[in-house]
Amino acid sequence: MDACLLVVEPDGELRAAEKELIDKFKKEKIPAVLAINKVDTIEEKELLMKRILMFSQLYDFEAVVPVSALKGQNMQALKEELKKLSFESEHYFPDDTLTDQPERVLASEIIREKILRLMDKEIPHGIAVSVEKMKERSDKEILDIDATIYCEKESHKGMIIGKQGAMLKKISTQSREDMEKFFECHINLQCWVKVKEDWRNREGLIHNFGLD
Structure with missing residues (x-):
């Protein structure tokens, strides 16, 4: 790993996941840039400065950049800060290879991206x-x-399916269209929705979903 970008909220306490990542930066001595997102929602800039100070004391970031995505x-x-940490490397794959992912x-990532885009803040990223x-x-x-x-949650399942299946149909249709462009063939896509409570805290499921 050559460098990392850590994106955090503009307020609140230090989260366990953030501390875990910073500990990894320290252990492996990884150059990292800190981006504090949603700064447009902060009216008192003193709170933002406290946030910057807190993270700066935890790790020697290459840069700290307040942003609003x-x-x-x-x-x-x-x-520009990320460019400073980038460099040319060996040519590992042929020019026409878009990705090394299965x-x-x-x-699965195409489908997940459509869910997040279409539903925005209606459901969490879980x-x-x-x-x-x-x-x-x-x-x-x-x-x-x-x-x-x-x-x-069951309530999230209902929102993903939508009234008379409208939302799930929209997710499936847009996913299929993107897949057909990428795989360059006709796609017959069937999607189902199931509830797995607290799956993010179960390592076996995280591994099965390819998110580890």
Whole structure:
């Protein structure tokens, strides 16, 4: 790992996940940039300065950049700081290789991205997508994909499915369209929604979902 970008909220206490990442930075001596997001929501700048001071005392970040991703505030400055930590490396893959990720992982990430974009703040990010089946038909250029969307509560399941299945249909349609562009073939996508309570705190499930 050459460098890291840590994105945090503009207020609140230090979260366990943030401390864990900072401890890893220290242990492996990883250069890191700190981005404090949603600064447009902070009226008292003294609170922001306290936040910056707290993280600066925890780790010697290469740079600390207050940003607002929603409004595009200071994003160019963040890019410039990240560029300072980037460098050219060996050419590991052919020019026409877009990614080294398995196709199932790519398919699941496409579906998850559509859920987050379409639902925005309606549900938390506690969702995962598992591609159970991915098989090409021998007689036609059609790729059959079966995917299960996991959430943590029954109420979230209802929101993902939507009234008369409208939201799930929209998620599936937009996901299929993106998959057809990427895989360059016709896609038959079937999506289901299941509840797995507290899955983010269960290491076995995190591994199964490819999120570790």
